[in-house]
Amino acid sequence: MSNLKSRLQDLGPSITRILEIAGAAGASIGVIHNNETLHFANFGYRDVTSKVSPDEHTIYHVASLSKSFTAAAVGILVDEKKLAFEQPVSSVLGSLKHPDPSIQDHATILDFLSHRTGLATKQSLWAQDGQELLLKKNDSLSIVSYLEVVQPLGTWYNYNNWGYDVAAAIVEQASGQSWGSFVSERVLDPLQLRRTFVEANPPEDNYAMGYMPGPDGSLTPVGRPTIANGTVQQGANGIKTTASDLLQYYKTILHTWKTEVSTGSSDISSPLKNVRELLTEHISMDPKSEFKQSYGAGWAIVDLPSPVGAIGTNGMFVANMPVLGKGTEKKKLWYHNGSLVGFFSSVHVIPDTDTIVVVLVNSIPKNDAPDWIGQLLIEEILGNPDKNDYIAYAEESANSYVRMWQELEEEFNKTREQSKHKRHLDEYVGRYYNVPRNWYIEVTLEDGNLFFSFQGLASQKHQLHHHGADCFNWPLTEKRSRTLGRWPDLDASTYEFRFDTNDDDNIIALRWVHDPDIPDGEQFPKVTDAKVPNEATYAQVPVS
Secondary structure (H helix, E strand, C coil): CHHHHHHHHHCHHHHHHHHHHHCCCEEEEEEEECCEEEEEEEEECCECCCCECCCCCCEEECHHHHHHHHHHHHHHHHHCCCCCCCCEHHHCCCCCCCCCHHHHHHCEHHHHHCCCCCECCCHHHCECHHHCECCEHHHHHHHHCCCCECCCCCCCCCCCCHHHHHHHHHHHHHHCCCHHHHHHHHHHCCCCCCCCECCCCCCHHHECCEEEECCCCCEEEEECCCCCCCECCHHHHCCEECHHHHHHHHHHHHHHHHHHHHHCCCCCCCCCCCHHHHCCCCEECCCCCCCCEEECCCCEEEEECECCCCCCCHHHCCCCCCCECCCCCCEEEEEEEEEECCEEEEEEEEHHHCEEEEEEECECCCCCHHHHHHHHHHHHHHCCCCCCCHHHHHHHHHHHHHHHHHHHHHHHHHHCCCCCCCCCHHHCCEEEECCCCCCEEEEEEECCEEEEEECCCHHHEEECEECCCCEEECCCCHHHHHHCCCCCCCCHHHHEEEEEECCCCCEEEEEECCCCCCCCCEEEEEECCCCCCCHHHHCCCCCC
16 A cells, blocks of 8 residues: 555656646645545645645535535435435426426436436526626526427436536425535535535635636636525536545445445445435446446446546547556446536546545646546556556647637638628617526627627627628637636637528527537527516626
8 A cells, every 4th residue: 555655646747747738726636545545635826826735625616526416415315205316307396397298297307417318508508707607596497498309318418517407406395405505414514524615605714716727828817616505507516625525525425335235225324325326327428439438426437448537628639538447457437527617626436446536626727637637546546557648648638729729719810701791780789588588698789889798797798790691700819718717618609699580681589509419509589578687686696
């Protein structure tokens, strides 16, 4: 064991190099092996301005690592007979009113937890500039009720954050408590996770700031995500925690799973219940792959050797994801990735050897550094002879990220239309709503130029440029996007609006390709009679 501990410590320079390539501000790492806490390591700064280093007790936003907490809450309520995994969601949530009978009548709690509903994702609706939340918690079910069915229920894995907003609403309905209150009382408190938080403002004494690097590695502060108990996306992304607390949490998950598997019954010593069900393979993540890769409930599950990181972003930036654990015996690996503006995270668990690796980063870097670092650490623990060169993968992915931004900016410049508009600009002015009328794009005319704003908010305002016929775009440079604290959208169609007309050539709708599941774009009809909440309605949580 001491030899392994030394080998993990010796990876420090490689980890530092991966973080430098990624442009990450800081990182905290924790490792358990053979049920023993073996290694903590910290790098860079939790606060770049003050030059303060992180430690294992530094609070990070962990984004989608929150999903296992929400799934665990459901597991507890199932144990208490207040819910059932195969129960139709509509039997719990009366306000879910989906027009497709397969969803309305048959989609179960487990379908939403395992990302197999086949619903479109519509990631762009809940946040755009500056991490400002554009919807209220109570809007979630009306959003889910109009998500298009893009694959038949139960047949296809399609990662969808809205499913965990549904799960959080189910927890609230079944428990009579808020999502955060239930998670705190039934998970955090019993496990003594004293530095894990569901509320908006954890203590500032050791709380990481979020950053985003430019192509040259210079860091731009982007604040902190505002998702928390009582906001939209709480169940998907609402947890703030530390490397130390996460090791304790995952250690309990692992112990509880082993007890449930070996005894066939609940572990009376653990506050967690039905962990075996959460870690069962409920849907293939890639049926065409030669590797077995599945999703449970809040967890991805693979048989090593296998590529991992499918929930992270690295797959966008390398030709092929590496095979983790080449040359080793077959082993189960559970993992998850997390990403929000300013914070990335990963967890990897090998149940056979009681191995847990947690990596937390306070940046939205040029690659998914926690994923690469987590894989690097796992391979060192496995001791497999044919190790991957994760520094090379870090360089490939970071270079691809920078190149894709350059190509996007070049495309904006190349395709800009210089022709005059064929109609008066004031014909485009108006409000364009989604189907539930709880989200809109407002187009205004100011000093001869068109502007738009998401939800009519001044903080979400951009100028529109003529792009040909009834098409306008709002091109952003990498620097401008970073300054605005935006998620780095790298598809030009994201920055383009097309206006639809009727037979009389009047503008009747705005079409926006913001969801890859809907390649023709979502149509937002022009509406003049909707009652619109004022700006204050959307200011749920102050930006930290």
